Amino acid sequence: MKKKWTILLCSVMLVGLLAACGNEKDATPPTTEPTNEAVTPAVTEGQDKYQDGAYYAEGTLDESSGWKPYVVLSVKDGAIATVDWNFVSSKGGPDKKTLDKAGNYGMKAKGNAQADWYEQAAKAEQFLIEKQDPAAITLDGEGKTDAITGVSIHVNDLAVLAKQALDAGPTEPGAYKDGSYHAEAAEFDPASGWKGTVDLTVANGKIINAFFSGVNEAGEDKQANSIEGKYGMKANGGSIAEWHEEAQAAQDFLIEKQDPAAITMNGEGKTDVISGVTIHVSDFVTLSQKALEGAN
Structure with missing residues (x-):
């Protein structure tokens, strides 16, 4: 009889020991393998996109109109801060904006346009500052755009020359006042x-x-x-x-x-x-x- 009780007691102790070992194994937290993947920080769109400085590009003379386009940009804190899109004449005289502001171009008076050229040019310049990318000025086959409200003039020169200037990088300004x-x-x-x-x-x-x-x-x-x-x-x-x-x-x-x-x-x-x-x-x-x- 004592032998039976001894066997029974050993069996009970063995079962308890195995159960305890099983619970201890299950309680061990899983390990995570280390990774070499770097965490890329979020970058704000347009932040530090361009190098600070002055940018310039000019186009070719249009023989039919006598106007030659140019663009001057300034970049501050990595973003386009100012845009000056204008034209010079092969016949002398003031630039196109100055001429227009003096009432001597007359898109509204002579052509029934919704706004004078310099006013529409200012809207196009502001659009580029807001979008920070010349590619945002989408063009149709005539060099016009539907992307800028209130602008019906040709804006292809602005889009092309702004990109050209930005691609070329900053240029050293001269000593004169524009x-x-x-x-x-x-x-x-x-x-x-x-x-x-x-x-x-x-x-x-x-x-x-x-x-x-x-x-x-x-x-x-x-x-x-x-x-x-x-x-x-x-x-x-x-x-x-x-x-x-x-x-x-x-x-x-x-x-x-x-x-x-x-x-x-x-x-x-x-x-x-x-x-x-x-x-x-x-x-x-x-x-x-x-x-x-x-x-x-």
Whole structure:
């Protein structure tokens, strides 16, 4: 009898021991294998998207309209802060915005548009600042957009040049103040009958457009007069080039050098520093300096 009770007691103890071991195993928390995957922090859209600085791009001259587009952007804290989309004219005079604000472009008055060009341009500029991406300005086949309320003008130049400027990276601004500048001689030259004129456009601190011409008492423009063959410097004076061609070479030289003083002159008001230019450039130099007084 004692033997039976001993066997029974051992069996009970063995079952209890096994149960306790089983419960202890089940209570052990599962282990997690370590991972090498890095946790990527959330990035706010547009944050630090662009490098701070000034950006600039210009397009090509449209021969039919005589306008050439350009865009100046500024980036602050990684975001586009300001946008200036504008045009310069091959015929001189102020930039397109200045001309329009003075009432001399007249999309509303002459074309029954819902708003003048400069007003629609401002909406397009603001849209780019809000969206922070030129690709947001979706274009149709005519270069217009349905993405910007109240804008019916062609905006392809803004979209293309803004992207071009941003892709190129920041550029060092020049020393002048942006704007359009005009200067003209005080009176008509008694010998030639012309009064010299100069128009300059500054963008991103640099001279991007120059127009050296003149006007006579009939109101004719000297460059236009030469282009039409009325001045006749080659035919009448045996010159190697027409007056407007030499004037345009002087314009290009000023844009390259960015300083009228770079055009050195002799006692007759002519220069040896610009190849192919034999005309008097004294008016161009002095009037350019006078025009830039407002840009310093």
